[in-house]
Amino acid sequence: MIVDRCENCPLKSKNAFVPLTGTEVDFMNGFKKGELAVEAGTTLVTEGSDAPHLYTVLSGMGMRYKTLEDGRRQVIGFILPGDFIGLQASVMGEAQNSVDAKTDMRLCAFQRRDLWTLFERHPDRAYDLVWMSAVEESFLGEALTTLGQRSGRERVAWALVKLFERLSALGLDDGERVPLPFRQQDLADSLGLSLVHTNKTLRALHGEGLATWVDGELEIGDLDALRDIALLAEEGFQPRPLI
Amino acid sequence: MIVDRCENCPLKSKNAFVPLTGTEVDFMNGFKKGELAVEAGTTLVTEGSDAPHLYTVLSGMGMRYKTLEDGRRQVIGFILPGDFIGLQASVMGEAQNSVDAKTDMRLCAFQRRDLWTLFERHPDRAYDLVWMSAVEESFLGEALTTLGQRSGRERVAWALVKLFERLSALGLDDGERVPLPFRQQDLADSLGLSLVHTNKTLRALHGEGLATWVDGELEIGDLDALRDIALLAEEGFQPRPLI
DNA sequence: CGGCTTATTGACGCTTATCAAAGCAGGTGG
DNA sequence: CCACCTGCTTTGATAAGCGTCAATAAGCCG
Structure with missing residues (x-):
């Protein structure tokens, strides 16, 4: 049995993209508002x-x-x-x-x-919540490291890689292109950089053929090169460990 | 209270395997190892x-x-x-x-x-864990804001206020003095500043009579002034007792 | 005493912020 | 249909905050 109204809801299963079955449906019906x-x-x-x-x-x-x-x-x-x-x-x-x-x-x-x-x-669901919380905390630690230690160019590269990989993992990508409906000011405010400097950095990366972000779409020209710039180590997608 | 030996301890210290007989905290009965x-x-x-x-x-x-x-x-x-x-x-x-x-x-x-x-x-204990996790996440958000938006002087003031208030809340204070057994390099690395700049900023705050940090002890001269410098709003959440 | 770590201070310059202005698209109203 | 506004991007010029280099001083320890 599948609950179709919540197709991406992480709460509906231990694994975010697996459909619900049996008792899980009952649970969701009681919890979902x-x-x-x-x-x-x-x-x-x-x-x-x-x-x-x-x-x-x-x-x-x-x-x-x-x-x-x-x-x-x-x-x-x-x-x-x-x-x-x-x-x-x-x-x-x-x-x-x-x-x-x-x-x-x-x-x-x-x-x-x-x-x-x-x-x-539903202790298993509660555990899932803690897992999501831990993932978020982990991301914040990475972001903190980025703002504290990386240069402007490294920060922008880091952010583009992170966003591209998250969006790709969600299947929202069209090859090397993903939707990115934010403004440069938003990215600047996320990286602790000024709008002007963010813009110049983005232009530079574009000029080098590494990444192009126009009209709310981000196209990655060379993911590995961006990862290098950002000093990002290889990082596989972490499967959900229960216990 | 019975204290179990710490088995399979991954720690590197030569004294890592020494069990203690303390009785201060018995957090989570049956869970403690x-x-x-x-x-x-x-x-x-x-x-x-x-x-x-x-x-x-x-x-x-x-x-x-x-x-x-x-x-x-x-x-x-x-x-x-x-x-x-x-x-x-x-x-x-x-x-x-x-x-x-x-x-x-x-x-x-x-x-x-x-x-x-x-x-x-123990769902109540599990809930406590989520609460602690949320507090940590909240702190990381504040820290991120500090690194992203505050100037060097603001960052140092922010950190000193935060540390002083945490330590005071723990009752580790002696009036306006709290133990702070870190190096300037540690503070610098937490704020995304260079050691040299951190040192000069600390000296400046000291010269203004706002805060003095020597020999592992921090003395706050004017907490309100520091809060003003850091653009810190009134104190937020209250620590909640575990257990 | 010599070697180590940490704090302190000055000089210099790069990264990045700030200021200013122009282009460009989309929307609105005359 | 064009003038005009508004929000976003882009670019140049200038300056400041902060990093880097270098050197001294002070404490601790074997």
């Missing part, structure tokens, strides 16, 4: 606010960010289909960062109060 | 390695970091008493960063394989 469609530009979560909902991204892309009092903005990460939004906020009681939809998005929504039920009755 | 004492300088976890253990810090301090191929090092965070080490690695199967003891430390050690049992039988 509903589906939600939002337009590009919508703010899904606001930093500092109460966060009564959790979301799984079915389609579309978004951006997670924090803002300083004086307006400076740090993009914490880009949100792609399959990502989970609001776990941190639900557990801590208050959202620590904002989330904006950058394209139209479809979301799977849950109630925060159901989270405890999940832990009581 | 043993207590462990390590010397300053010991590497508790190595990036990329298998991580069969989880630790709770009873006393002492450490450092979590990642290294790039060419030797550049990013300090992800400082580890204080009460912190949890290895959850991420246990769940993901491989440690994403290394952990060094910067002072002698006493640790509470668990087996990775007991994690699943915890989820099955």
Whole structure:
């Protein structure tokens, strides 16, 4: 049996892309609140606010960010289909960062109060949550390393490789091309670089035939060269280890 | 309390296999495997390695970091008493960063394989784990914002405030003084600044009577002024007691 | 005492931010 | 259909923050 409305929902199975069967369906029917469609530009979560909902991204892309009092903005990460939004906020009681939809998005929504039920009755699902949380934490550690240690050119290369590989793994690629519906300002804010410098770096990479990002599409010319620039070690896709 | 010997210990310190008889923390009844004492300088976890253990810090301090191929090092965070080490690695199967003891430390050690049992039988404890994970993720988001958006002076002020408040909350303070057994190089590596620039910034803050860090002790002269420099809003989440 | 690690300070220059302005597309209204 | 606006990208010029190099000083230890 397949639950078709949540085709990318990581919560529906230990393995994010395996359809549900039997009891899992019952569980999802009890936990799932509903589906939600939002337009590009919508703010899904606001930093500092109460966060009564959790979301799984079915389609579309978004951006997670924090803002300083004086307006400076740090993009914490880009949100792609399959990502989970609001776990941190639900557990801590208050959202620590904002989330904006950058394209139209479809979301799977849950109630925060159901989270405890999940832990009581579905330890395997709870374990999955911890796994997702660990993956996110791991990414943040990498990002921190990038901002702290890599040069501007290395940062841009790193970000392009990371985004390309995530999108490819989701099957959203068309050969060497993936959709990338963000602005240069967004990338700059995610890398701690100025817009101008980010633009010049992107132009340079384009001039060298390494990567081209126009009209919301990223085309990778030489992935290995980019990985070299970013000092990125070889890193296989990690299968989901249970126990 | 019965303290089990730490078996199959992967640690490198010559004293790694010495069990302790402490009674301070009995976190997670039935889950605890043993207590462990390590010397300053010991590497508790190595990036990329298998991580069969989880630790709770009873006393002492450490450092979590990642290294790039060419030797550049990013300090992800400082580890204080009460912190949890290895959850991420246990769940993901491989440690994403290394952990060094910067002072002698006493640790509470668990087996990775007991994690699943915890989820099955102690959902409340499992929920605590997610909470700790969320707090860590929240901190990483703040750190990322600091490296991405704050100037050198702002970064140093931010770090000093953060460390002072964490240590104070643990009751390790003596008025405006807290122990801070790290080197300037460690702080520099955590903030993405050079050692030289970090030193000059610290000297400047000292000259202004805002903070003095000598001989492993940090004394805060004017906490509010430091918070202003760091553009830090009022204190956020409250630490929640484990157990 | 010599060797080691860490803190400190000055000089210099590169990377990157900032300022400024122009091009370009899409949308709107006259 | 064209003028005009707005948001995004692109480019050049200039300056500053911060990294790098180099050297001294101070403590610790065998």
